[in-house]
Amino acid sequence: MTAPSCADLRADVAAGRATAAETLSAAIRRAREVDTGADRLNVFVWRDDADARAQAEALADRLADTTPGPLLGVPVAVKDNIATLALPTTCGSRILEGYVSPYEATVARRLRDAGAVIVGKTNMDEFAMGSSTEHSAYGPTRNPVAPDRVPGGSSGGSAAAVAAGIVPLALGSETGGSVRQPAAFCGIVGVKPTYGRVSRYGLVAFASSLDQVGVFGRTVDDAARGLGVVAGHDPRDSTSAQIPVPDYTAAAGADVKGLVVGLPTEYFPASLDPAIRARCDAAIDRLRSLGATVKEVSLPHTSLAIPVYYIVAPAEASSNLARFDGVRYGLRLTGDGLRGMYDATRSGGFGPEVTRRILLGTYVLSAGYYDAYYRKAQQARTLIAGDFRRVFDSGVHVLFTPTAPSTAFPIGAISDPYEMYLSDIFTATANLAGVPAMSLPIGRVGGLPVGGQFLASHFDEPRMFAAAYALERALGGEAHA
């Protein structure tokens, strides 16, 4: 559906043509329609409309400011693993049911400082472990494009909030593709920034060396504006980079003539769905016609990404999720003594996929298996990062690939955990190497959106956005047809 962009909403509010309260009311109305209407998308897990209205009304005082904020009056949605003060933060899990954080994530504060109004917290796979948003304690989210199908995951609620026209901008989080894959499935734009570009303070940790807050936008420009607001150094996150944040929207009209676009052969295997391949080929032809130089390249260790990811991420998760023990916050279930309380709380509070990954992570870190699994995976991760470094050092500016090996699949269609893990096959490499990547719509197959992915070298988001702006402009309506 057509809905106003961040830039239009902000301009209307700043010029007095609309109020923040009015833009918020429209978002709330649409949220109610999609969550209680026939499709029951189950986008939001937590909303407090009265608090949101109070936030919006308070923005009226800013109109007299010389710099009222780059997102003044823009309604936004935030994934349920990002700490907010007014709404619960439950990570889609029963173990955090009712938990309201005593502190606020830096990204949430930056959104509010920029004049955005947080409409609600969006559904997600429990603790961001999943690729379909089916594994939430609060039920699955449905894809706004095809409600019998998944929206992708784990940030499926945020993707659906944007795709359903509730908000033009939403925050998600990425560990192995949890923004880009749902963006592809829902026909919107999703950006995973360079590791360290955005503060993780207040993002509930899943796998700390991979986690990064990402943004969804209906368009490349919406996403560029959102990233510009949340990016930047934060002394509360020691892994956040002390590198100035460029104006990502400056790439809006950029010429991509001379841009060197690499096509990694490993991302276009013979087994790739021919219809997805055809959409990619059409996008590549557009890039060529815009004057980009397109050439095949190789990232030879790509096939290791899923085994490496599903060792490193569960290993880190097994440590990070040890804090959910019924002592300091969240659910407490009683058992026999202290040990029984731990066992009962954790087994009663975590769902099956989280339990599986904690056990997998504990196993690969345990005595006798560490060298064979964890150490080996960390070495293979070095090889994967080296692939990217070599390609970018050879003069390639950006890479282009399909975002996911399939379009959105029907709810309940995948029950084998490893088959689900393969949804991340084209996305996990960027997290393992820490490079920026983004997905944008490049057409449809059987009425379902297909995403194309750009990747760039560390902190080269401007060139990545330049390529995405140009392709989006060149595809026009074809991106959604």
Added chain:
Amino acid sequence: MAVTIDDVRHIATLARLGLTEDRAAALVAELNTILEHMDELAKVDTAGVAEAIGVGAEGLPVRKDAGPPIPLARSIDAVAPSVRDGFFLVPRLSTHESSEES
């Protein structure tokens, strides 16, 4: 490598996860299906390859072991399951006489 039911029980103990016998048995099959794919890594020559210690352009940053004070919007009493006089209350260890909170 394949896990056994004893391995699953052992790692569940390490992870402080209570599992029913049925769930433990199902997890043996589930974990082995996953680990079978992980064994692909054994074929990769990683001799002399350093382990990744960070993914940023500058590696793993180090800072003083003293962060800025974190202001809390609400007290821990509001979020903890059980608190008394600023301390978290937990059940007694099962080696003690009673498992009531202490």
